[in-house]
Amino acid sequence: MITTQTDFRTALLDPSKQAPNGVQNPDGVPATKRFDVYRNNVAVSLTDALETAFPVVNKLVGNDFFRAMAGVYLRAHPPTSPVMMFYGEAMPEFLAGFGPAQSVPYLPDVARLELAMRHSYHAADARPIEPDALAKIAPDTLPNVTFTFAPSVHLIPSNYPLHSIWWANTHGGDIAKVAQPALISRPEFDPIVDVLTPEQSAVIAALINGTPLGKALQSGGAGFDLGPLLGLLLSRNALISINT
């Protein structure tokens, strides 16, 4: 009696199925609880990995809900790589379509933010530009420059008060009543989440896409003040080259 890995895997992920043929106790009786050890290892280890990856989503929905939801997720989206640090890539889209989570419409944005923090943590190291690098650019060429962002920088646009939702659930405090996109950066080893206005988010999105500074500023609308945004990007070591 041959036990194929297809049989084994199918039964592993489907608790309603019996253990595959050919797996047995030491006395030759077909295995039941012994097979469940593997079943449990797979489900619990993947659920734990998701709980570690999405602590704020977990807090927002409650742990019982989260672990039940993770059980659905891990069967629909088992890992596709042994590199588990990025497991959960499909969580934002999954949450957007997960019926029982519809009452918390900002969950996908929170999941995007938490995924981006992991990517930021593991991103390649990069040397930031010198603080006076911009000052050395001739003023008339400034509108034409583009920026290269550090690989650890991620922009999370949001129509919800994303930054304060995240902050309230990690540090405490109230939730704002306005849209708060978030910027993730990693000045050294620990990712930092900063709050942006929607206008700043639009300008950064354009800059990340390689839009020249002059044109990117138009995304911020009339009267956009570049100073605070540039100060933030420089203080977070977010820029690694100015391209003239």
Add this chain to the structure above:
Amino acid sequence: MLDVTRPSLPFTPGVGYKAQHFNDIMEDAGPVGWLEIHAENYMGMGGRPLAQLRHLSEKFPFSVHGVGLSIGGEGRLDADHLARLKTLCDWLNPASFSEHLAWSTHESAFLNDLLPLPYTAATVKRVADHIDEVQSTLGRQMLLENPSSYLAFAESDMSETDFLAEIVARTGCGLLLDVNNVFVSATNLDYSPQSYIDAYPLDSVGEIHLGGHDEDEDETGAPLLIDSHGAEVVDPVWALLDYTLAKSGPKPLLIEWDTDVPEWAVLVEETKRADKALSVFA
């Protein structure tokens, strides 16, 4: 295959490295003479994990221990993952690389557990072919670790020790002997752990693992031990280590503690006990 310029693991205790112990280890490593990492946790592009390794590798020999290559998988090895392992090994130049006699990936789904294999001629061929591919890609010998088993396969027609000896003979790989896994499997499948050691190809052992397990029962009330790496090594496993070392001579000993990771001081106590087991050879 043997590269004499490579560092080797010393015959001292080592520990499975956890990031929260970085400062403790840099300050006072106690009897710890080397460190082991799970390869997959160091496959990011940068940041703190790799920076810590850079610092630690100036002070300690490293063992890179893969947990995701699925060497026993029915399908081909994941070439992307093998390439990532090569990148890590080329960068860190560890004293040892090891993986498991298990499978974890099937049809591109990675199941995040070390799943069991039947011991047959067909499995020998598949595992040996995969190990050949690993050793030629990495340009180094690998060690293969015996699993913790919870069940048996009807189709198995050879013992685990004969299976491992055959793999060593075919591939020239070395072995990572996990004595806790021996104790867990022997209890679960109802054989003597000492007779397993008697039949095991000890000359090929490049490293020994020690870890904790949980206790449960199967549906008939028979003992069912679960490999957890979340507790102290139990006395019968220390006794099995002594039994093994008396036959094998000194080996690099690793304390594995991966879940509910304790404070550094608790790990140091475990390594002191491992150091004591090695002291008979001093």
